[in-house]
Amino acid sequence: MSDLSSAFGTAASLILHLDADLLEIVLLSLQISLLATLFAALIGMPLGAALALYRFPGRGFIVAMLNAFMGLPPVVVGLVVYLLLSRSGPLGPLGLLFTPTAMVIAQFMLAAPIIAALTQQTVADLNEEYDEQLRSLGAGPLRAMRTLLWDGRFSLLTAVLAGFGRVSAEVGAVLIVGGNINHVTRVMTTTIALETSKGNLALALALGLILIGLSITLTFTAQSIRDTAYRHYH
Amino acid sequence: MFVSCTRPCLLVILLACLTLLPATQVTHAGNRFITVASTTSTDNSGLLAHILPSFEKAAGIQVRTIIAGTGRAINLAERGDVDALFVHHPLSEEQFVRQGYGLRRYDVMYNDFVIVGPAADPAGIRGMDNAVEALRKIATARASFTSRGDDSGTHKQELSLWSDSGIDPQQYSGQWYRETGSGQGATLNLANAIDAYALTDYGTWMSFTNKDNLRLMLRGNPPLLNQYGVILVNPARHPHVKAQDTQCFIDWLISGKGQRAIAGFTHNGQQLFFPNAAQSTQAPPACIANPDSD
Numbered sequence: 001m002s003d004l005s006s007a008f009g010t011a012a013s014l015i016l017h018l019d020a021d022l023l024e025i026v027l028l029s030l031q032i033s034l035l036a037t038l039f040a041a042l043i044g045m046p047l048g049a050a051l052a053l054y055r056f057p058g059r060g061f062i063v064a065m066l067n068a069f070m071g072l073p074p075v076v077v078g079l080v081v082y083l084l085l086s087r088s089g090p091l092g093p094l095g096l097l098f099t100p101t102a103m104v105i106a107q108f109m110l111a112a113p114i115i116a117a118l119t120q121q122t123v124a125d126l127n128e129e130y131d132e133q134l135r136s137l138g139a140g141p142l143r144a145m146r147t148l149l150w151d152g153r154f155s156l157l158t159a160v161l162a163g164f165g166r167v168s169a170e171v172g173a174v175l176i177v178g179g180n181i182n183h184v185t186r187v188m189t190t191t192i193a194l195e196t197s198k199g200n201l202a203l204a205l206a207l208g209l210i211l212i213g214l215s216i217t218l219t220f221t222a223q224s225i226r227d228t229a230y231r232h233y234h
Numbered sequence: 235m236f237v238s239c240t241r242p243c244l245l246v247i248l249l250a251c252l253t254l255l256p257a258t259q260v261t262h263a264g265n266r267f268i269t270v271a272s273t274t275s276t277d278n279s280g281l282l283a284h285i286l287p288s289f290e291k292a293a294g295i296q297v298r299t300i301i302a303g304t305g306r307a308i309n310l311a312e313r314g315d316v317d318a319l320f321v322h323h324p325l326s327e328e329q330f331v332r333q334g335y336g337l338r339r340y341d342v343m344y345n346d347f348v349i350v351g352p353a354a355d356p357a358g359i360r361g362m363d364n365a366v367e368a369l370r371k372i373a374t375a376r377a378s379f380t381s382r383g384d385d386s387g388t389h390k391q392e393l394s395l396w397s398d399s400g401i402d403p404q405q406y407s408g409q410w411y412r413e414t415g416s417g418q419g420a421t422l423n424l425a426n427a428i429d430a431y432a433l434t435d436y437g438t439w440m441s442f443t444n445k446d447n448l449r450l451m452l453r454g455n456p457p458l459l460n461q462y463g464v465i466l467v468n469p470a471r472h473p474h475v476k477a478q479d480t481q482c483f484i485d486w487l488i489s490g491k492g493q494r495a496i497a498g499f500t501h502n503g504q505q506l507f508f509p510n511a512a513q514s515t516q517a518p519p520a521c522i523a524n525p526d527s528d
Contacts, residue, residue, distance in 0.1 A: 086313050086314075086315050087313055087314035087315050087472060087474065088313040088314055088315075089313075092314070093474075095474070097315055098269060098298065098300065098315070179269075179298075179300040180300075180301065181269075181298045181299065181300065182299075184298055196419070196420070196423070197274070197278060197416070197417045197418075197419030197420045197423070198278050198419050198441075198442070198443065199419055199422065199423060199442045199443040199444030199445075200443055200444075201423075201444055
């Protein structure tokens with residue numbers, strides 16, 4: 001119990017004395033997870049919308065796979081990316097292993113299915129509502145895709161936040177492909193795992209509280225922007 | 235379709251760009267670096283954090299460490315993902331060299347393995363000096379024992395002790411024998427939580443901060459030697475290996491300077507690792523321009 005209460009004190013003093021090491025770790029965590037989420041949204045949203053609007057054989061299977069991949073185990077994704085980027089793997093010559101780029105790739109693979117699957121559902125629901133209108137305007141699937149993605153932008157923010165939440169919280173994948181190298185690939189979650197293994201439970205929990213605080217701040221910011229924009233457009 | 239990107243998505247892009255800045259600094263700061271696979275015992279004890287900065291400063295070469303059990307560390311080196319190995323299982327290390335993955339193995343330092351356990355000591359091993367006998371008593375008492383179970387150097391040492399005792403703990407796995415499959419610290423955390431015994435290197439034990447109810451039970455007499463060695467990954471097999479800079483690190487580690495840095499690492503006034511590189515290799519390394527710069 002004493003660990004639990006002292007963690008709050010430690011967290012508070014860490015934030016107050018914001019030292020360079022902690023700031024570096026926080027910024028690197030944010031940078032990697034935001035970039036991964038950004039790329040996942042750029043790929044996942046059009047992919048999800050296309051799956052909702054185009055009809056082709058095997059579509060149901062792909063949608064089912066996408067839904068299943070929302071629960072991809074991070075440690076398995078990490079292992080696959082590791083084997084691809086390892087010097088003895090197919091992409092070894094690129095020398096990307098144990099770099100922040102490798103961590104972005106792994107997190108992208110975790111976030112993309114989530115964003116794509118949630119986009120697919122959102123756009124499919126909207127399409128049901130607007131199908132006739134769109135058809136009467138003579139809009140093809142490509143045009144419908146643009147219209148519906150734009151129309152569903154407020155719900156789609158939730159899909160993006162879900163993707164970000166997933167990657168900013170995971171430790172399994174970034175630990176394997178990043179290597180938790182101090183000042184190079186050490187992020188919040190790998191630091192928490194490291195401090196736990198050293199037995200510094202209060203410090204580990206304090207870092208966890210900061211991570212949760214960051215996640216809450218980011219979500220609130222995104223939500224308030226969405227609400228402002230929503231009022232502006234309606 | 236992203237031409238009509240409005241404030242929410244612009245903000246995301248802006249954030250991503252802003253957060254890009256620190257990372258570019260990070261990657262550029264370490265232009266000259268080597269990657270070394272080492273074990274949880276050298277890292278969790280704080281040894282690496284103590285000795286590496288003086289080498290990095292003197293040589294201008296950053297040492298990036300990947301911390302893993304000896305088994306995985308060797309696998310990383312075999313695949314060419316690191317430039318050097320700094321681990322503690324001489325048998326596996328010699329095999330690594332024999333198979334052509336590494337060039338040459340150097341002794342660096344040693345400490346010893348100890349058995350820790352709950353203060354109540356249900357198996358009654360406190361104060362014994364023979365680890366094999368102690369394991370027999372733990373097995374007879376069916377007292378909980380946490381094993382690394384991760385093919386690390388400590389795990390290999392533990393298995394060889396069990397083998398000497400004539401007991402196969404595997405058949406009790408999941409009962410009193412608990413394989414954590416994780417690092418030394420995590421295994422000690424579990425031992426503390428379930429009142430179990432565990433084998434650990436003395437350095438990690440001394441610097442572990444969650445001891446709580448755990449006590450030192452047995453220190454071998456003669457000691458259960460825990461020898462550390464360093465090996466350069468064979469550049470003939472993996473041409474991208476930074477042989478020159480890595481050899482510089484190895485030369486420093488076994489030189490008087492590196493050995494003194496190891497000896498100077500203490501926890502509560504107690505030395506945790508004992509340098510024992512071969513005497514013939516203790517000249518200051520030529521790769522460091524000014525060996526007295528620190």
